[in-house]
Amino acid sequence: MIRVGLLGCGNVAEVIASEGTGINITALYDFEHSHAEHLKELTGAPAFKKFEDFLSQDLDIVVEAASVGAVYEHAEDVLMSGKDIVILSVGALADTDFKNRLIKIAEEKNRKIRIPSGAVMGLDNLKIGQISPMSKVLLRTTKSPRSLRIETNEKTLVFSGRADECIKQYPKNINVAVALELATGHDVEVELWADPDIKRNMHEIFAEGDFGDFYLKIKNNPCPQNPATSYLAALSIITLLKNLEKPMIIGT
Template identity: 40%
Template sequence: MNKTVMHELLEINRIESTFPLCSSENLADDHEQSVKVVGILGCGAIANIITNFAAEGKLGVDVNFFYDKDIERAENLASQVDGTVLLSIEDMLDKVDLVIEAASPQAVREVVPTIIGAGVDMIVMSVGALLDNELRERLDKLAKENNAKIYAPSGAIVGIDGIKAASIGKIQSASLVTRKPPRSLGISTDEEKILYEGKAGDAVLKFPMNINVAATLSLACGMEVDVKIIADPAVDRNMHEVHVIGEFGEFKTITENMPCATNPKTSTLAAYAAIRLLKSLNENLKIGT
């Protein structure tokens, strides 16, 4: 099915969810394009876990194309799945259904517009970059014009499904306390140290590689969450406490994440979230908001 037809079906589906009696169930059933071939932008810790799953045949899609500004990293991952290393992201665009960005906020600014502009879907891991309103609106516009999708997985945090549902009503407050071993925050200290207290937008500017969860929460609920970042030598996991109060009631979540072996700043759950999202793109029964 071509993308224009799919876009029209999506529109029909959207309109009919407002007027549910006139159902286009059969048409809407296959409105989502299946994802078969995936490329990777950024071949570090997250990409490594995703590629391992692919190598074991557990991903359900082929991860065949790899790009990293450090070519050795791309070669290393490509060798695990007999994949191909590309020297530029442009070379990937006519070969893949979707690109997973697992690189950096800078890559989201510099490279993602090219990918979306070519009508290729994306999973973006460096979600912090999307708190930049100008960039997010530009990417959203490009995605609409080129019928591409941008997916931001729940990543290293739990509660994104709940906060999305909660945001249908009024949210009074949403806060995040992130507690990490000092080495995960790139510092050394023998005692607990509050490194940041304030709104998510500023936290993302000060800790761009560490605070994607604050960005994901903020984007999910449509308001900047209150963030506290603590370096704590007493913990050996990356911990996130979320507290949301709204019209729906109240919820609290605690996530204790195992750091990735190859990058302690990154949590294994973040890679698992991308893998799960990838799988869900080809599923007919989707669970969760």
């Protein structure tokens, strides 16, 4: 059974720990040690105070559900130590030099970097953008002003432009745009809206190309413990982990 280490023990990790029946969580790390201790109670896995001790455990894969900063700090070491990594804070990979460095290490070490679908759907077949021309990929994300940490009483366009610029201003909110760029191999235009009337985070994806055109709208339910996090993001990691060892792979 694949041995999983959780790097980051917040909302997403808590859903993985509590709902990921059959997932073999064997080590926990969070720079807020109390968060790791909390998940220790749920999983029985040891919680480490030092990242080095966490990483020296017998793990097959480390699941990052922490922050863009955690990816910068730890992803290279994870791969260097011969473990695969799941990166949920995919905004870190908007930095092309950093992304290429990780890919090089993964190749050298014969390891995989896995990017979950996170808070959206549709990444599977949008990968055709890597082999067939696309003329447009647009992500329109709408969130409450509170989750964007701004104040407004009316629907407001807070950002319009390139994904890599958006992630610099809203590192916690637009991972999806970077995941879309990685999937399609195409620049993604981003519109980020704050809407005081919206109850759930909404992502709309528009794509056009030689294949035809595509539109997807997803309204995300929040995590039970914290409304800021999309439940779907946690479910997408559970699904990814559960499919790793299956003989039949669907929708890649």
